[in-house]
Amino acid sequence: MRIPVDIAATGERAAAMLEALGAISQSSDNLTRFFLTPEHRRAADLVGDFMRAAGLDVSEDALGTVRGHWQPAGPDAPRLLIGSHIDTVANAGKYDGTMGVVVALLALEAVVKAGLKRPYGIDVLAFGDEEGTRFPTTLSTSAAAAGHFLPSWLGARDADGLSLDEAIRAYGKDPAAIPAAAYDPDKVIAYVEAHIEQGPVLEAEGEPLGIVSAIAGASRLSITVTGEAGHAGTVPMRMRRDAFAGAAEMALVAEKIARADRHGMVATVGRLHVEPGSVNVIPSRVVFTLDLRSGSDISRREALTEFEREAHRIADARGLGVVISAFHEVGTVPCYRDLQLRLRNAVADLGHRAPTLPSGAGHDGQAMSRLCPIGMLFVRCRGGISHNPAEYAAREDIGLAVAALVRFIERFELPQLTGSVQGAEQ
Incomplete structure (x- = not known):
């Protein structure tokens, strides 16, 4: 019929x-x-x-x-x-x-x-x-x-x-x-x-x-980057431990990983908190979130591993600390x-x-x-x-x-x- x-x-x-x-x-x-x-x-x-x-x-x-x-x-x-x-x-x-x-x-x-x-x-x-x-x-x-x-x-x-x-x-x-x-x-x-x-x-x-x-499966991470506060006008660029600059580089790495994926992966930094949050102070601590989604669990897990490795590499190169914790995971x-x-x-x-x-x-x-x-x-x-x-x-x-x-x-x-x-x- x-x-x-x-x-x-x-x-x-x-x-x-x-x-x-x-x-x-x-x-x-x-x-x-x-x-x-x-x-x-x-x-x-x-x-x-x-x-x-x-x-x-x-x-x-x-x-x-x-x-x-x-x-x-x-x-x-x-x-x-x-x-x-x-x-x-x-x-x-x-x-x-x-x-x-x-x-x-x-x-x-x-x-x-x-x-x-x-x-x-x-x-x-x-x-x-x-x-x-x-x-x-x-x-x-x-x-x-x-x-x-x-x-x-x-x-x-x-x-x-x-x-x-x-x-x-x-x-x-x-x-x-x-x-x-x-x-x-x-x-x-x-x-x-x-x-x-x-x-x-x-x-x-x-x-x-x-x-x-x-x-798509989804993973959500909270990333805490720690550096050292200092006067925005007196600390030379080569001597800074800028937590925000490190966090920004990590966010761009997440974007690069997602763009290279073949399974429709998307990466989003949706929340970012900067301390001490003063216009004339180098950031000493940044907490940001990363939402990573993909149509493949395998590619998502591989991306998470690559992001964590790259985040630690960036932190080491900049003299920063980084702690990554997952707070949401769905396949x-x-x-x-x-x-x-x-x-x-x-x-x-x-x-x-x-x-x-x-x-x-x-x-x-x-x-x-x-x-x-x-x-x-x-x-x-x-x-x-x-x-x-x-x-x-x-x-x-x-x-x-x-x-x-x-x-x-x-x-x-x-x-x-x-x-x-x-x-x-x-």
């Missing part, structure tokens, strides 16, 4: 839904919607209304993930999961995460209305803690769905000192019920997510949709190759070429990969801008994403991934 999709009309409907969700904010000046807040409650309720209007049954787990269920083969049949998140960063755009929920909803609505029969069910998921903006528990909602929620997270506290346990109870949920949020891995086929690219590649290539090859999550192929074929059926590219940003798929194979569809965003009010995806592109998911579901037969739940290339 080929299900008709009016791409322009669907894009308009998606835009209206995104505008409605984008109006739900903790701030009157911008879009800010954190996990387990009253605004999260309102957005979740609206998503539930959208799901019911699409002909889905609706439930909600102990962490507030809204689930829309299509069960043509009954509640015990295997399930394909499609979704994204509805929480935001502070001063956010309207598309990051939320667009993926809307696209999944509209695609499944078309499938339901067409009366398509499948020996499996489909759940649309609206997660609430992908950004990690309120608690230091990023991906806790998708981790719970995957059966890997850590009880220690319940003690995590937000900026006001409220614990996650307390916030869950204030939201009207019971933390003791979190284990029941986990899917049975024997009943889950795969997880698929549509998301704005959050980068400029698709726009540069003139293509509306792309296929994600992997969610690369490959997207399942069969899902990549089927998503690419679905896009090709719409007359478009879908480039393959890695995701440098994290997604709920990282947590869901511990449950089942994952696949991701990227949607072009203007200027590659994200986490910003200027974030924008064209209505036509969003409509194409809905149509691509419909084509994907039309052709997706149960035997294709049976027995492959643990088969995503790790």
